[in-house]
Amino acid sequence: MKKKLLSVMLCITLTASMLVGCSGKPSSNGTTDTTPTKPAETNTDNGSGDAGSADPYATDGTYAIIVKSAGNPYNKKESDGYKQVIEAQGGTCVIQEPESATAEDQITCINNVVSQGVDAIAIAANDTDALEPALKQAMDQGIHVMSLDSAVNANSREVFVNQAGTREIAQTLMDAILDISGGEGNWAILSAASTATNQNAWIDGMKEVMQDSKYSKLNLIGVYYGDDQYQASVDQTAAILTDDPNVKVICAPTTVGIMAAAKVLQDEGLTGKVKLTGLGLPSEMADYIGADDAHSCPYMYLWNPIQLGNLAAYVSIGLVNGVITGAAGETFTVPDTTLGDNGSYTIKEAADGGTEIILGAPFAFTPENIAEWSAVY
Amino acid sequence: MEKKSLWKTITGSREASLVIVLIILCVFIASRNSAFLTPGSIEGLFKNYAVNFVLTCGMMLVLIIGGIDISIGSTLAFSGMTASLVLRDFPETSVPVAFLISIAVGTVCGLLIGAVVAYAKVPPIICTLGAMSVYRGLAYLIAKNEWVSASEFSKAYKAFAQSRYLGFGIINNLVVIVIILIVVFYIVMKWTPIGRKVYAVGSNAEAALVSGIKVTKVKLACYTILGALAGLSGAMFTSLYASSQGNMGEGIEMDVIAACVVGGVSLNGGRGSVIGVFLGTLIISIIGKGLPMIGVSQFWQKAIKGLIILLAVIINVLVQRQMDKAALKRREI
Numbered sequence: 282m283k284k285k286l287l288s289v290m291l292c293i294t295l296t297a298s299m300l301v302g303c304s305g306k307p308s309s310n311g312t313t314d315t316t317p318t319k320p321a322e323t324n325t326d327n328g329s330g331d332a333g334s335a336d337p338y339a340t341d342g343t344y345a346i347i348v349k350s351a352g353n354p355y356n357k358k359e360s361d362g363y364k365q366v367i368e369a370q371g372g373t374c375v376i377q378e379p380e381s382a383t384a385e386d387q388i389t390c391i392n393n394v395v396s397q398g399v400d401a402i403a404i405a406a407n408d409t410d411a412l413e414p415a416l417k418q419a420m421d422q423g424i425h426v427m428s429l430d431s432a433v434n435a436n437s438r439e440v441f442v443n444q445a446g447t448r449e450i451a452q453t454l455m456d457a458i459l460d461i462s463g464g465e466g467n468w469a470i471l472s473a474a475s476t477a478t479n480q481n482a483w484i485d486g487m488k489e490v491m492q493d494s495k496y497s498k499l500n501l502i503g504v505y506y507g508d509d510q511y512q513a514s515v516d517q518t519a520a521i522l523t524d525d526p527n528v529k530v531i532c533a534p535t536t537v538g539i540m541a542a543a544k545v546l547q548d549e550g551l552t553g554k555v556k557l558t559g560l561g562l563p564s565e566m567a568d569y570i571g572a573d574d575a576h577s578c579p580y581m582y583l584w585n586p587i588q589l590g591n592l593a594a595y596v597s598i599g600l601v602n603g604v605i606t607g608a609a610g611e612t613f614t615v616p617d618t619t620l621g622d623n624g625s626y627t628i629k630e631a632a633d634g635g636t637e638i639i640l641g642a643p644f645a646f647t648p649e650n651i652a653e654w655s656a657v658y
Numbered sequence: 659m660e661k662k663s664l665w666k667t668i669t670g671s672r673e674a675s676l677v678i679v680l681i682i683l684c685v686f687i688a689s690r691n692s693a694f695l696t697p698g699s700i701e702g703l704f705k706n707y708a709v710n711f712v713l714t715c716g717m718m719l720v721l722i723i724g725g726i727d728i729s730i731g732s733t734l735a736f737s738g739m740t741a742s743l744v745l746r747d748f749p750e751t752s753v754p755v756a757f758l759i760s761i762a763v764g765t766v767c768g769l770l771i772g773a774v775v776a777y778a779k780v781p782p783i784i785c786t787l788g789a790m791s792v793y794r795g796l797a798y799l800i801a802k803n804e805w806v807s808a809s810e811f812s813k814a815y816k817a818f819a820q821s822r823y824l825g826f827g828i829i830n831n832l833v834v835i836v837i838i839l840i841v842v843f844y845i846v847m848k849w850t851p852i853g854r855k856v857y858a859v860g861s862n863a864e865a866a867l868v869s870g871i872k873v874t875k876v877k878l879a880c881y882t883i884l885g886a887l888a889g890l891s892g893a894m895f896t897s898l899y900a901s902s903q904g905n906m907g908e909g910i911e912m913d914v915i916a917a918c919v920v921g922g923v924s925l926n927g928g929r930g931s932v933i934g935v936f937l938g939t940l941i942i943s944i945i946g947k948g949l950p951m952i953g954v955s956q957f958w959q960k961a962i963k964g965l966i967i968l969l970a971v972i973i974n975v976l977v978q979r980q981m982d983k984a985a986l987k988r989r990e991i
Contacts, residue, residue, distance in 0.1 A: 350905070351905075352801075352903060352904030352905045353805075354805050357803050380794075381908070475957060510908075510909075512707070512709075512910075512946070513946070515899075516706065516947050516950050517950050519947065519950075519951070520950035520951045523951050524691075524953065526693075540808070540899075540901055541899065544900055562807075564809070565805060565807040565808065565901065566808075568808035568809045655807075
């Protein structure tokens with residue numbers, strides 16, 4: 282009897298966890314939070330060639346953005362940026378935030394928005410391939426699918442809005458490591474989950490860049506995975522420090538990892554010996570960025586997630602309105618001139634066989650500008 | 659003769675078998691990486707897993723009365739987030755006040771669960787499954803989906819987890835909290851009527867009721883205490899990592915329950931000791947800290963962790979059977 286009860290409970294647990302996997306926030310119902318700045322509206326004339334006539338980015342459709350997971354300010358900024366543009370252009374925005382950063386939860390989200398009858402889906406993928414069936418089904422129903430931040434495979438998207446080219450990030454990070462280490466020494470990578478699409482692409486890129494003789498005196502001791510969790514990231518940082526007491530630089534291309542590593546280095550008083558760089562959120566890293574030995578991170582990089590969301594929104598609208606099809610070689614100009622080269626972009630071939638649009642080069646956060654940026658995001 | 663009796667004490671006691679597993683683990687890891695058993699490394703281990711030690715103490719209570727609580731990670735996040743937001747918006751809040759706020763929120767969370775389980779007689783796994791989502795949702799909601807970052811915490815709060823003023827300059831503050839808790843739990847569970855009542859409710863609730871124990875009150879108290887400890891962990895967690903995120907502590911309940919089970923707490927209730935639970939948590943945290951240090955591939959770490967847990971539980975069950983047999987034999991004579 283007890284066993285039966287237990288198995289029933291487990292079944293309920295499983296079903297329940299599937300059901301709560303996805304929390305939708307249709308922003309169109311929100312009455313209070315739809316008043317942010319509307320950069321697009323003020324700039325609409327710049328983009329459209331013939332003044333006064335229809336804006337190619339005007340829309341009355343419904344657009345969905347699915348981020349990696351709820352409760353992460355980076356994802357929040359990304360979806361905020363998306364929503365900002367969609368609503369400024371007259372559309373309706375549906376934001377979906379999976380409970381946890383898994384492909385399963387995202388599939389639930391995809392099915393949700395498909396049944397809501399949206400015109401386009403923008404997704405930051407938790408898994409490159411696992412979302413393919415769900416996204417293909419969406420595309421079969423005439424929904425435009427694009428990815429941003431973290432790509433789905435080439436078959437399941439029309440175009441990918443890349444926050445910064447994989448190659449550019451890898452190159453930038455390697456140059457930072459070269460500079461911080463003084464040109465030689467041991468260094469380690471502290472990543473997120475071992476399956477994270479973008480982290481792995483950057484790490485592979487860095488390994489490629491390292492082949493250049495310029496970096497020959499740098500020795501990568503290993504890649505450590507902190508799963509984007511604090512406790513695990515702290516353990517992995519400690520493992521780096523004991524594995525190689527002479528390690529000079531830790532490079533953490535992930536927001537939780539870089540924070541955990543920065544904290545460990547400062548708490549252990551190792552900041553004079555081991556330095557840190559990578560990709561992090563300025564507001565989270567404000568305490569750890571500084572040029573002196575009291576701080577563990579001399580400088581780090583990131584792109585602007587709000588702008589990433591902005592661009593993704595224009596691309597979504599562009600796909601729906603037929604301004605672009607997502608094929609390589611197409612050029613287009615978005616109304617917001619602060620994006621890209623005065624708003625103009627070219628769609629390029631991506632390394633995975635699909636096409637991509639690159640937002641811009643990664644932005645450096647230094648002791649000089651960190652105070653200003655930490656207030657923004 | 660003496661040797662035999664020593665062997666018997668080892669095979670006859672669950673704690674001793676855990677100590678052996680622990681020693682084997684430590685020796686193995688230390689032989690691969692000499693930095694593992696240094697004072698700095700050991701302090702780091704206790705600091706990083708202090709939260710687990712606190713939570714297992716409470717979880718033990720709930721498991722002994724035959725319940726379970728899988729919402730503690732969410733309670734940790736909700737209460738820790740509340741304290742963090744107070745610290746962010748009122749930077750002059752002192753450290754004890756921040757801790758008390760967190761504990762208070764956790765206590766209320768636990769009290770609600772306890773009330774639903776004890777009075778409404780909802781199966782604890784269902785009740786805490788719901789609570790897990792509710793509290794996690796609340797943690798996101800009150801923070802408006804934002805994080806509280808290191809620069810927004812007061813200096814004193816961040817310093818608390820790194821200094822040793824509670825431990826007379828020798829022991830880290832968080833570790834002091836753990837030690838005090840374990841000593842208190844040991845005394846209460848072993849030598850006071852309260853402890854006996856908890857075991858009585860777990861072994862046979864009806865008999866306990868007949869003998870005059872207010873079973874519902876004991877249940878309510880156990881869940882409330884676990885809630886309070888989850889609240890305490892919330893403050894410890896945010897102070898240690900100097901960051902507060904809605905998804906913090908996700909999945910920690912599994913590590914905590916595993917630590918209890920490894921430590922010999924029976925999921926059917928009525929059985930479990932503070933020392934066993936302490937050793938169980940130590941084993942889980944050594945696995946977490948030690949495996950990365952000896953260069954076990956990341957992809958293997960989780961599987962190995964699971965295997966060690968299974969192994970410890972199997973040893974535990976065998977020892978228990980041995981003990982039961984011995985007890986039965988005594989009775990026959």
